[in-house]
Amino acid sequence: MAQTLQRGPVSGTAVKRAGKKRKPFLLDFYSTAVGKKYVMAITGIMLIGFVVAHMVGNLKMYLGIVEKDGVRDYDLDIYGEYLRQLLVPIVPEYGTLWLMRIGLLAALVFHVHAAYTLTVLNRKARPVKYQSARDYQVASFASRTMRWTGSLVLLFILWHLADLTLGWVNPDFEYGEVYRNVDASLSRVPVAILYIVANIALGIHLFHGVWSLFQSMGWNNPKFNQWRRSLATAIAAIVVIGNVSFPVMVLAGVVEFDPDAGTVIHGEVEEVDE
């Protein structure tokens, strides 16, 4: 008799209804490995959406200073303010922003929890390793390093929040002045290198993750299967190129905060107008 793995019991099936009540649907679904992979895929899609939107939003730093409603300010700062004001007549200020933040945080927590529990499960599934070297045929570097790239990205997120959201590790942090904060942080060469390395890890993670989620979600259509790899490569490449460009351009001096810009120019403009 084969040795059974230890884990939380899965519920009985519909054909043989158990005497006791079933677990709530989501808990029941999450208690199985296939269910956890669904959770990983769904939270993964949410996080991919965020990562792509975050990169596109940050491209605004290349637009520099723009004029809006007669006020000249960094376009990136205007975008940041817009996020805080999103859907404001309907929800209070910061409302939508915090709703998205809570959603993303929940997605991240579930993504990490599912990954952790599945990793523990997988270790239990082969307690005695192969004693000779394995010769992997198709498992890619990306697929075999998901746990490492994932952990690296998770640690980076903590640093990134402390750096550009909370300003704890930022040498010259001013709340709301996004462009200034980005320049202040990424002008430090070691930090710029950290951002580059972390984003390459993110790209490797996405290269496997985006492809993999189609399998986990059961989205398998012979017509579209050939596009899954291309889509994963494209998303990974776009995110990496976009995100790596920021520290590079800050170091190259293309993105450089001008302390005399913004309000001062804004004043001059008003004077000229009058």
Next chain:
Amino acid sequence: MSKHLTNITLKVWRQAGPADAGHFETYTVPEISDEASFLEMLDILNERLISDGKEAVVFDHDCREGICGTCSLMIDGQAHGPQRGTATCQLHMRKFQSGDTITIEPWRASAFPIIKDLMVDRSAFDRIVEAGGFITAETGGAPDANLIPIPKPVADAAMDAAECIGCGACVAACPNGAANLFTGAKVAHLNLLPQGQAERFGRVEAMVETMDSYFGSCTNHGECEAACPKSISIDVIAVMNQDYRKSKFKNRKALARS
């Protein structure tokens, strides 16, 4: 015209029983025909071991024509050896060179405990099939051909999945020790066909959850597909995942009505 390979070194996993720690034993095969199958090479080695009064290497084998799924062996770190789409019994010595060192290990997974040497207990697969890998059909005379119309692409997809011989190479090759390719093949085989529809969602839920209690989880490396002696595509895993999701909704609805 057959050629001979000379001076083959074998590193074979020897383990007296389930509780034994086990170790690699080195044997030399001075000469072997390149037309010998891998298992015949082991037979010849065993003959020699027996005549020397030593214990033969225990390994699983049966039909030796690639259709029964009994043979196993991790050969040089690959399930069923270096040749794609074949079981160990269909691997021949011509795939190797004179002077090669070949390492042979049993399948390794907690659900596949080693019985002795290279032989493992794969009865966890039987548990999965018992959970739903069948159709509850009335028996009787053979039905007329084409009585149930099945579109050709559907029949092809079901037959591709039905090729699974249950050898366990997918589990052995999987870095996570997952049995999703096996279970996916069994689920897809029946769930794609009209005969399998009646029990479709009960089947997939029961089989997946039985699989879950023995094996690891799928991270989509694709190693199983590469190791499969029948080259079954990981598409069947997606089919299983999709049907499992549907079953979770449908079975609960069915329960609520009962």
